[in-house]
Amino acid sequence: xxxxxxxxxxxxxxxxxxxxxxxxxxxxxxxxxxxxxxxxxxxxxxxxxxxxxxxxxxxxxxxxxxxxxxxxxxxxxxxxxxxxxxxxxxxxxxxxxxxxxxxxxxxxxxxxxxxxxxxxxxxxxxxxxxxxxxxxxxxxxxxxxxxxxxxxxxxxxxxxxxxxxxxxxxxxxxxxxxxxxxxxxxxxxxxxxxxxxxxxxxxxxxxxxxxxxxxxxxxxxxxxxxxxxxxxxxxxxxxxxxxxxxxxxxxxxxxxxxxxxxxxxxxxxxxxxxxxxxxxxxxxxxxxxxxxxxxxxxxxxxxxxxxxxxxxxxxxxxxxxxxxxxxxxxxxxxxxxxxxxxxxxxxxxxxxxxxxxxxxxxxxxxxx
Numbered sequence: 424x425x426x427x428x429x430x431x432x433x434x435x436x437x438x439x440x441x442x443x444x445x446x447x448x449x450x451x452x453x454x455x456x457x458x459x460x461x462x463x464x465x466x467x468x469x470x471x472x473x474x475x476x477x478x479x480x481x482x483x484x485x486x487x488x489x490x491x492x493x494x495x496x497x498x499x500x501x502x503x504x505x506x507x508x509x510x511x512x513x514x515x516x517x518x519x520x521x522x523x524x525x526x527x528x529x530x531x532x533x534x535x536x537x538x539x540x541x542x543x544x545x546x547x548x549x550x551x552x553x554x555x556x557x558x559x560x561x562x563x564x565x566x567x568x569x570x571x572x573x574x575x576x577x578x579x580x581x582x583x584x585x586x587x588x589x590x591x592x593x594x595x596x597x598x599x600x601x602x603x604x605x606x607x608x609x610x611x612x613x614x615x616x617x618x619x620x621x622x623x624x625x626x627x628x629x630x631x632x633x634x635x636x637x638x639x640x641x642x643x644x645x646x647x648x649x650x651x652x653x654x655x656x657x658x659x660x661x662x663x664x665x666x667x668x669x670x671x672x673x674x675x676x677x678x679x680x681x682x683x684x685x686x687x688x689x690x691x692x693x694x695x696x697x698x699x700x701x702x703x704x705x706x707x708x709x710x711x712x713x714x715x716x717x718x719x720x721x722x723x724x725x726x727x728x729x730x731x732x733x734x735x736x737x738x739x740x741x742x743x744x745x746x747x748x749x750x751x752x753x754x755x756x757x758x759x760x761x762x763x764x765x766x767x768x769x770x771x772x773x774x775x776x777x778x779x780x781x782x783x784x785x786x787x788x789x790x791x
Contacts, residue, residue: 424490424516426461427483431525432508434483435500440655441470441477442496443627451541456493458540463487469542470496474660475624476543477631481654485513491537494521502530543658546644553613554638555592557652561632563594564625566605566782569751571622572598579664581622587643588615595669601748602672602785616643619662624648631655673783674773677764679737681710682777685761688715689753691729695719696746698727705791706746710765711739719746742768743791749774752784 427434441457449455449472458469464487469478502523506512512525516534523530564583572580575598584595590613593606620628628650632639639652643661650657695706700721709716715733720726742765752774753761764773774784 424488425485426459426490426492426514426516426521427466427485428511428513429483430508431503431506431510431512433481434512434514435503437466437468437479437481437483438496438500438503440479440631441468442500443630444472444475444477444623445470445496446472447497453493453535453539454541455495455497456535456540457496457499458493458537458542459491460537461485461488461490463489469540471541471543472623473541473543474621475627476658477627477655478657479655490516492516492521492534493537493540494532494534498532499523543660545649545658546647549642549644549647549649550616551613552640552642553587553592553609553611554640555607555609557632557637557639558634559607560639561629561634563592563605563607564629564632566755567594567596567603568625568629569755570596570598570601570603570784571625573622575599577664579619579662579666582619582662583625584617584619584666584669585643585648586615586617587613587641589613595666597667597669597672600745600787601752602669603752604669604673604783604785606781617666618643618648619664619666620648621659621662624657624659628657631657672771672785674764674766674771674785677766677770677773679710679740679765680762681715681733681735681737681765682760682762683715683731683733685753685756685759687731688761689750691717691731692746692749692753695727695729696750698725699746704745704747705743705789706749707741707743707791709739709741710735710737712736737765738767740765740768742772743789744772744786745789748786752786756782 460467467480506525515522521532586593590609595604642649695717698719706719715731717729758776762775762777771787
C-alpha cells in the first residue's frame with residue numbers, strides 16, 4: 424500500500440510539527456517512533472513521551488484505505504531533509520517494513536506494531552474550552568518563559584502557572600530569584616482555573632505556535648491540559664504542586680520610580696556584562712537624581728562603568744543585580760520605554776511597561 428505520495432516539503436513539515444517531543448534515547452524504544460494511522464484519505468501522525476502527546480491530521484495522497492504502523496521519527500526526517508523540497512516522495516508498506524522513495528533513492532525502514540504504541544490516556548472531565556489568538560499566546564509565553572526554573576528541586580517552579588479567571592488569562596513564571604507576570608483579556612468569561620504547565624510543554628508550544636491568524640482552543644482538567652490549533656491536538660500532563668502566591672511577591676508600594684529608554688539601558692547592561700565573571704554575573708546600579716551608573720568588575724581586577732542620563736528626582740540608591748536577569752527581561756519587552764520601581768538597595772525591584780498593567784517583572788537584588 425502507498426501510504427503517502429506528496430512533495431518533500433509537505434511531508435517534512437507535517438512530521439516536524441509532531442517530532443519535537445520525541446526523545447532520541449528512551450527506555451521504551453517505540454517512543455522514538457511516530458504513529459501513522461491512515462483512514463480513507465486522511466493521515467494521522469501521533470508522537471508521545473508518555474507525558475506529552477501531539478497529533479496532527481493531513482492529506483498527503485497515496486492509496487485510499489485503512490492502515491496503521493510506527494516508524495522511527497528522526498530517521499525518516501533526517502532522510503527527507505537530504506532531498507529537494509519540490510521532489511515527490513512516497514512511503515509504501517511492505518510486510519513489517521516501510522519503503523521511502525524519492526527520485527532514484529530508496530530507503531527501507533523497520534516499523535514496529537501500532538498496537539504497541541502507548542497513547543496518553545486523555546482525561547474524561549476537561550473544563551470549559553476557551554480560545555485566544557495563537558499570536559497572543561505565543562507572545563504571552565515569550566514574556567514569561569525565560570523566568571522558569573530549570574530542574575529545580577521545587578518541581579512546581581519548572582513550568583508556567585496558567586490562571587484563567589473571568590475574562591482574564593494570566594501567566595506567571597519564577598525561579599525563586601525573579602518572577603515574570605503577564606496577562607491578556609479573553610473573549611469569554613471562564614470559571615477560575617489554575618494549572619502549571621511543564622517546562623517541556625511550554626518550549627514545545629513556543630515552537631509550534633505561529634504569528635498567523637487563527638485561534639488556539641484551551642481546556643484544562645485536574646491533571647491534563649489540551650490545546651487545539653491549526654489541525655493539531657496537543658495533550659500534556661500538568662505539574663502537581665502549589666505555585667507560590669505571586670501577588671505577595673509583586674511590590675506595590677515602592678516610592679522611587681524611574682522611566683527610561685529600554686534600548687539604551689539594555690545596551691549599557693550588555694556592555695558592562697562583558698566585565699563580569701562567568702560564575703558571578705553581578706552589576707552594581709547607582710541611581711541618583713539625573714543619572715544612572717552601571718558598574719561591574721571581575722577577579723582579574725578589570726572594571727566597566729557606564730552612565731546614562733535619566734529623569735529622576737528620588738532617593739539615591741545603590742543596588743546590585745544578576746545582570747543576566749535584567750537583560751532577559753529587557754530583551755523580551757518590545758516597547759520603547761521601561762519603568763523601574765525601587766524602595767532601597769535591599770528590596771526587590773519591579774520592572775514594568777509604562778501604561779501597560781499586563782506585564783510585571785520582579786527581580787531580587789544580590790550582594791556585590
